[in-house]
Amino acid sequence: MAAACERGKILGEPDTEIPSIEKLFEGREEIPAWIDQITLRSMVVSVILGFFISVMIMKLNLTTGIIPSFNVAAGLLGFFLMKSWTRTLQHFGVSSKPFTRQENTIIQTCVVACSAISYSGGLGSYILGMSSTVAKGFDDKRTALDVKKLSLGWMIAYLFLTSFLGLFSVLPLRKVMILGYRLTYPSGTATAHVINGFHTPQGALVAKKQVSLLFKSFWGSFLWSLFQWFYSAGENCGFKAFPTFGLTAYENKFYFDFSATYVGVGMICPYLINISLLVGSFISWGMLWPWIKGKKGLWYDAHLPESSLSGLTGYKVFISIAMILGDGLFQFLAVIGKTTYDMYNKQQASSSIAPFSNVSRENDDFDDLSSNHPYLTFDDRRRTSVFLKQQIPSSLVIGCYCFFAVFSMILIPQIFPQLQRRDIFILYLVAPLLAFSNAYGCGLTDWSLGSSYGKLAVFVFGAVAGVKDGGVVAGLAACGVAMGIVSIASDLMQDFKTGYLTLTSPRSMFVSQVIGTVMGCIIGPSVFWMFYKAYPIGDPNSEYPAPYARVYRGIAILGVDGFSALPKNCVKLCLAFFFFAFVVSATREALKNLKSPIYDYIPSAMGMAIPFYLGGYFTIDMCVGSLIMYIWRQADQRASTVYGPAVASGLICGDVIWALPSSILSLFKVKAPICMQFIPHS
Numbered sequence: 001m002a003a004a005c006e007r008g009k010i011l012g013e014p015d016t017e018i019p020s021i022e023k024l025f026e027g028r029e030e031i032p033a034w035i036d037q038i039t040l041r042s043m044v045v046s047v048i049l050g051f052f053i054s055v056m057i058m059k060l061n062l063t064t065g066i067i068p069s070f071n072v073a074a075g076l077l078g079f080f081l082m083k084s085w086t087r088t089l090q091h092f093g094v095s096s097k098p099f100t101r102q103e104n105t106i107i108q109t110c111v112v113a114c115s116a117i118s119y120s121g122g123l124g125s126y127i128l129g130m131s132s133t134v135a136k137g138f139d140d141k142r143t144a145l146d147v148k149k150l151s152l153g154w155m156i157a158y159l160f161l162t163s164f165l166g167l168f169s170v171l172p173l174r175k176v177m178i179l180g181y182r183l184t185y186p187s188g189t190a191t192a193h194v195i196n197g198f199h200t201p202q203g204a205l206v207a208k209k210q211v212s213l214l215f216k217s218f219w220g221s222f223l224w225s226l227f228q229w230f231y232s233a234g235e236n237c238g239f240k241a242f243p244t245f246g247l248t249a250y251e252n253k254f255y256f257d258f259s260a261t262y263v264g265v266g267m268i269c270p271y272l273i274n275i276s277l278l279v280g281s282f283i284s285w286g287m288l289w290p291w292i293k294g295k296k297g298l299w300y301d302a303h304l305p306e307s308s309l310s311g312l313t314g315y316k317v318f319i320s321i322a323m324i325l326g327d328g329l330f331q332f333l334a335v336i337g338k339t340t341y342d343m344y345n346k347q348q349a350s351s352s353i354a355p356f357s358n359v360s361r362e363n364d365d366f367d368d369l370s371s372n373h374p375y376l377t378f379d380d381r382r383r384t385s386v387f388l389k390q391q392i393p394s395s396l397v398i399g400c401y402c403f404f405a406v407f408s409m410i411l412i413p414q415i416f417p418q419l420q421r422r423d424i425f426i427l428y429l430v431a432p433l434l435a436f437s438n439a440y441g442c443g444l445t446d447w448s449l450g451s452s453y454g455k456l457a458v459f460v461f462g463a464v465a466g467v468k469d470g471g472v473v474a475g476l477a478a479c480g481v482a483m484g485i486v487s488i489a490s491d492l493m494q495d496f497k498t499g500y501l502t503l504t505s506p507r508s509m510f511v512s513q514v515i516g517t518v519m520g521c522i523i524g525p526s527v528f529w530m531f532y533k534a535y536p537i538g539d540p541n542s543e544y545p546a547p548y549a550r551v552y553r554g555i556a557i558l559g560v561d562g563f564s565a566l567p568k569n570c571v572k573l574c575l576a577f578f579f580f581a582f583v584v585s586a587t588r589e590a591l592k593n594l595k596s597p598i599y600d601y602i603p604s605a606m607g608m609a610i611p612f613y614l615g616g617y618f619t620i621d622m623c624v625g626s627l628i629m630y631i632w633r634q635a636d637q638r639a640s641t642v643y644g645p646a647v648a649s650g651l652i653c654g655d656v657i658w659a660l661p662s663s664i665l666s667l668f669k670v671k672a673p674i675c676m677q678f679i680p681h682s
Contacts, residue, residue: 021193021196021379022378022379022382022383022503023378024200025101025196025199025503026382029100029101029199031100031102031386031503032100032102032103033505034390034505034507034508034511035508036097037100037102037103037106037504037505037508038106038508038511038512038515039097039103039106041082041085041096042078042082042103042106042107042110043110043515045078045081045082045085045107046078046106046107046110046111046114046512046515046516046519047114047519047523048081049074049077049078049081049107049111050110050111050114050115050516050519050520050523051523051527052653052657053070053073053074053111053114053115054114054115054117054118054520054523054524054527055527055656055657055659055660056070056115056652056653056656056657057070057115057118057119058118058123058124058524058527058528058531059261059531059544059656059659060261060265060656061118061119061123061124061125061546061548062124062531062537062544062545062546063261063543063544063545063618064262064547064610064614064618065124065125065547065548065610066265066269066277066610066618066622067119068265068268068269068652069187069268070112070115070649071108071112071187071190071191072190072191072194072645073214073645073646073649074107074108074111074112074115075104075105075107075108075191075194075195075198076194076198076207076210076211076214076646076649077211077214078104078107078108078111079099079104079195079198079207079211080207080208080211082099082103082104082107083099083204085099086098086099100199101195101196101198101199101502101503101504102502102503102504102505102508104195104198104199104502105192105195105498105499105502105504105509106504106508106509106512108191108195108498109495109498109499109509109512109513109516110512110513110515110516110519111516112491112495112516113491113495113512113513113515113516113517113519113520114516114517114519114520114523114524115520115524116487116488116491116520117159117163117517117520117521117523117524118520118523118524118527118528120450120483120484120487120488120491121159121162121163121480121484121520121521121524121525122454122476122479122480122483122484122552123155123524123525123528124528124546124548124549125546125548125549125551125552126454126458126476126477126479126480126483126549126552127150127155127158127476127480128150128537128538128546128549129476129549129550129551129552129553129556130147130148130150130472130473130476130477130553131147131148131149131150131538131549132147132149133536133537133538133539134538134546134549134550134553135147135553137313137538137539137540137550138550138553138554138557145417145418145469145470145473146470146471146472146473147473148416148473150532152525152526152529154415155525155528155529156521156522156525157411157415158412158415158480159484159520159521159524159525160518160521161404161407161408161411161412162408162480162481162484162485163484163488163517163520163521164404164514164517165401165404165405165408165428165431165484165485166435166484166485166486166487166488166489166491166492167488167489167492167510167513167514167517168397168398168400168401168404169401169431169432169435169436169485169489170432170435170436170439170489170492170493171392171394171397171492171510172394172397172398173436173439174493174496174506175387175388175391177439177440177443177493177496178387178493178496178497178500179384179387179388181342181343181346181440181443183440183443183444183493183497184443184444184497185442185443185446185493185494185497185498186446187446187494188493188494188495188496188497188498188501189497189498189501191494191498192497192498192499192500192501192502193501195498195502196501196502206642209643210642210643210646211646213643213646213647213650214646214647214649214650214653215650216650217264217646217647217648217649217650217651217654218650218651218653218654218657219654220260220650220651220654221260221261221264221650221651221652221653221654221655221658222654222655222657222658223654224258224260224654224655225260225654225655225658225662226658228240228258229658229662229672230672230673230674231672231674231675231676232672232675232676233671233672233673233674233675234675234677236677237672237674237675237676237677238672238675238676239257239258239676240257240258240259240543241255241257241676241677241678242255242256242257242258242678243255243678244256244620247678247679247680250678252285252286252289252290252615252616253281253285253611253614253615253616253617254281254285254286254615254616254617254620255617255620256617256620256621256624257617257618257620257621258621259618259621259655260651260652260654260655261621261651261652261655261656262618262621262622262625263621263622263624263625263628263651264625264647264648264649264650264651264652264655265621265622265625265648265652266621266622266623266624266625266626266628266629267625267626267628267629267644267645267647267648267651268625268644268645268648268649269622269625269626271626271630272600272603272604272607273604273607274607274619274622274623274625274626275603275623275626276603276604276605276606276607276608277607277608277610277611277616277618277619277622277623278616278619278620278623279603279607279608280603280607280608280609280610280611280612280619281611281615281616281619282616283608283612284316284319284611284612285611285615285616286616288315288319289312289315289316292312292315293312296311296312298568299567299568299569300312300314300567300568310567311567313540314566314567314570315567315570315573316612316613317550317551317554317613318554318558318566318570318574319570319573319574319577319612320547320551320609320610320612320613321551321554321555321558321574322573322574322575322577322578322581323577323578323580323581323605323606323608323609323612324551324581324606324609325455325555325578325581326577326578326579326580326581326582326585326605327581327582327584327585327604327605327606327609328449328451328452328455328606329452329582330581330582330585330586330589330605331447331449331452331585332449332452334585334589335441335444335447335449336437336441338441338444339437339440339441339444342440342444343440382503383500383501383503386503386504386505387499387500387506389505390505390506390507390508391506391507392506392507392510401432405425405428408424408428408481409421409424409425409428412424412477412481415477416473416474416477417470418465418469418470418471418473418474418477419461419465419473419474419477419478420465423461423464423465423474423478424481427457427461427478427481427482427485428481431481431482431485431486434453434482434485434486435485435486435489435490436489438450438453438486438487438489438490439489439490439492439493442490442493442494443493443497448486448487448490448491449486450483450486450487450490451483451487453482453483453486454479454480454482454483454486454552455479455552455555456482457475457478457479457481457482457483458475458476458478458479458552458555458556458559459475459555459558459559460475460478460559461474461475461477461478461479462474462475462476462478462556462559462560463475463559463560465560466560467560467561471556471559471560472553472556472557472560473556475555475556475559475560476552476553476556479552488517492510492513495509495513496509530660530663531544531659531663533667534662534663534664534666534667535663535666538550545614547610547613547614550613551613580605581605581606581608581609582605584602584603584604584605584608585604585605585606587602588602588604588605625648629644632644
């Protein structure tokens with residue numbers, strides 16, 4: 001709705017304006033002072049939502065690693081809880097401040113900053129990859145320097161040290177990114193439009209129905225998970241072990257496991273991603289692994305246990321890594337190329353064509369972008385005026401960055417003796433450049449390359465430390481520093497774009513980011529610790545195999561040892577699939593730029609890589625989610641577009657929230673009463 005209202009003013013005709021979103025709010029809202037936008041009630045709601053979304057992300061991170069965006073869900077649930085809060089107080093005759101879109105934005109920002117730590121903090125990937133559980137899966141006979149015993153205390157301290165530097169790394173460039181370069185930040189823009197829509201009369205009615213459907217699907221999913229639990233008394237028991245397509249297909253990981261979580265994820269993810277996952281399942285578990293299994297005794301020792309990386313599992317892990325790296329390398333080069341090209345065009349653009357191109361980026365001079373600028377739309381003038389108020393002094397930001405950098409250089413080697421202070425100094429020296437590059441590219445493409453920078457750090461710093469000095473843990477720890485700074489910087493700019501479009505003060509946005517980051521550094525590790533104590537996390541045969549923990553440790557081992565430890569012909573296959581993924585990604589990008597209809601039928605290389613290790617069971621679930629959305633769209637396209645994400649979020653929430661009581665039961669050694677299992681009649 002809002003996008004159609006923002007076509008702006010015709011250049012050269014200052015008095016000719018068409019309706020805009022800010023016209024709807026003009027006269028209806030009074031913009032609160034920045035300190036009043038951050039309220040006690042918004043922080044209480046943020047803690048509640050931050051915890052529950054962190055649980056959802058953690059479960060997804062520890063199962064398949066496929067995590068959809070929860071930005072809109074955070075905004076929607078924040079809107080619902082705050083509206084319920086104010087109405088309850090009114091019912092008892094207690095007056096309260098009106099709930100504004102600025103407060104809604106603060107909640108959404110705080111919740112996303114909190115829950116993002118559960119992913120970018122590496123709790124299910126590079127931190128877990130340091131553990132002895134994951135190391136055993138690699139048949140590692142390494143020294144104690146290559147394993148780190150997990151502890152809640154040092155994980156919280158480490159996340160505090162790495163996360164806050166990301167907040168300060170690109171903060172001085174916020175006006176250049178949002179006003180000077182006018183980057184779109186698609187996710188931040190979409191979230192802003194949703195929040196703006198909630199606070200119009202029509203949008204409030206739609207939000208009310210969305211919340212109603214979300215809670216209906218939530219309770220349905222929760223009760224279904226409870227029902228399934230009664231039949232899961234032992235290993236390979238229950239609906240999750242239902243051989244939907246027969247026992248042979250089940251042995252090859254092809255079955256529908258009745259997971260509401262991945263049906264919901266499938267409803268949110270694009271059709272092409274879900275089909276790519278299914279194609280990857282057929283290529284790996286349908287063709288490649290049976291073929292390699294036939295080489296047992298020729299390519300690898302036939303007596304090795306199935307989990308050994310010197311056998312079939314080695315091919316599964318490292319070919320999957322090769323595809324992820326091939327796709328990641330292309331995306332990295334593509335985004336860097338787009339960033340460079342776009343910056344060059346902006347420098348060459350004439351000020352008469354680009355209203356913001358006359359901004360002096362060196363002097364941070366934005367005086368010409370006042371609310372009276374004749375060539376800006378009404379929306380732009382109002383938003384720019386608010387965005388330029390109550391700024392954060394750049395000198396304070398730079399001082400804070402230097403303070404945290406020095407502090408981290410002292411403390412991180414205390415946590416990881418394998419990582420030298422000079423390594424951390426180099427990381428912090430280049431981090432602002434990497435953060436700027438990533439934030440700029442994310443503004444253009446909505447694609448964050450935080451994990452790519454992290455994998456690069458694993459290779460470089462692991463190789464520098466070497467085998468004798470614990471290169472595996474050194475590389476993984478360096479990955480955390482690089483990925484934390486780069487990922488959080490791009491998330492911060494996304495949120496600044498949201499704040500710009502909802503007239504939320506940059507100062508209140510930054511403060512809410514800081515509060516959300518503090519919450520995430522405590523809540524994220526605590527949620528992880530709950531799973532870690534209740535389940536054998538990282539064990540490939542467990543309910544939570546944490547595939548990316550093995551991926552990151554595998555990358556670290558390759559960086560330190562090279563390819564010498566891989567089974568026969570594994571290097572050749574890895575190279576083949578590395579180039580295959582690179583070519584597929586390049587083909588997709590070329591067809592996209594040519595606007596070819598064939599683009600819609602080329603699978604995603606990253607999507608195909610994920611089931612190479614895990615199997616096809618969750619891809620079946622996600623394709624069922626796609627089928628539900630397809631049928632719904634054929635019946636009522638508008639309703640499916642508006643209400644589909646709410647229903648999907650409810651399915652995910654209900655199943656994931658069941659993980660809390662399930663974990664408590666597991667901690668107290670309470671088992672289900674029945675084991676439902678299927679065996680051949682022979």
